[in-house]
Amino acid sequence: MESVQLQRTYLDLTTPHIADACMRLDIPVRCAPPSIRPLWADTHVVGRVAPVRHHGSVDVFLEAIEGSAPGDVLMVDNGGREDEACVGDLVALEAQRADLSGIAIWGLHRDTSELRTIRLPLFSQGALPTGPQRLDAACSQTLVSARCGLHTSTADDFLVGDDDGLIFIPLDRAADVAELATAIRDTERYQAARMRQGTTFRAQARFDEFLSTRKEQEDFTFRRHLRAIGGAIEE
Template identity: 30%
Template sequence: MSKSHPDQWTINPSSEPADPALVAALAQLATTQIADSGGPVGVVGPPLRHLAGPAGLCGTAVTVWTKPGDILLVLKAVDSIRPGDVLVIDGGGREDAAVVGDIVGETIAGLGAVGLVVDGAVRDVDGLDAAGLPTFARGAHPATGSNTGPGAINVAVQCGGVVVRPGDVVRGDASGLVVVPREHLAQVVELTTAVAEREDEWRRRIAAGESLPAATGIDAILAEVRGAPERPTP
């Protein structure tokens, strides 16, 4: 839990939105597939989880670092939100002081934000849910902390052990969150599409009567490592 940041009090302009066609393509792919792609992807660790609104989000990161439990720069960050953005708040993992609630959530949803991610606590979960804002956080807590700062907007932050920079693309669903560096977005979409196509092929083969171990190549792997012939498919 860090009480300082090398760029504290900095307010940078938002990055250009990531390529909308690539963001839309990534939104069609599951976080599990993105995590399995082998590409340069950050997988956000627990205990961050889906708390309110729909589970699906995919958009360009607007980042906030705040002293754990402080709301000052979080409130200011609303001015940086554009349609398609995800507000990512590094609250230092503090769980006993919420840094965002339903007023901020309703406001950024009205500005076109597609999600809220907080490495820390939120409050007013019912209001965030009613706003339809996909919200991921460590947990909920009814009280806030301070409103004196320091904080920073659109600087590199950490979320669930993953570095998030302004302009990176955040994808969330019921399984969790992943972060794709914007410069690698096209590569990750291509790699993940191949994963999705492979999984579709597995499903087709299983539906046609092939066993799951045979369809997914597990039988072939076991035959190789055990030095035994593959079991014929019925």
């Protein structure tokens, strides 16, 4: 699935919907560290991963952008360093001119005011005025994979980011995840609408039935009960 199609498919799906769908499909849930946040609220980004590992020079970003496709998201691996900012306004402008969907950084950014004006979705661990003061040697994985906390992503992955964080999904499971995430979203919206109209979730979930069954079956879980009745609030 190409990045532009991903954007259409995942436009109205949140990272919690997607995480729940991955769990049900036995797809490993790969989330970025919670310290990585969007630069502004109500951000939503979707795209194939364009991986790059930072070694101290901006040329690796330009090379990654050169090899990217419209709609991709630049995934910058700076090892979670907090002693330097590795992405600023010029890199963001270059990515925007290449029609990338956004930038995610396992590390820090700078030029915050300019980045807010550019308005390209950006996720990072925070801001720091100081740029890199080093120049390390590139490696064979520089443009092949990017780490982000405990997880590693490649161009065979895509990511979704919003106010709850970032999640990575295999491209070849994009359709499966979207289908189930959509069903979960619709169920939860229906449940929330009924609650606003006065029907408690306990009533919708037939909680009394669950308690009764659990008395007879000690290993009977609420998750199992919800699945049996079509609930989706818990995974």
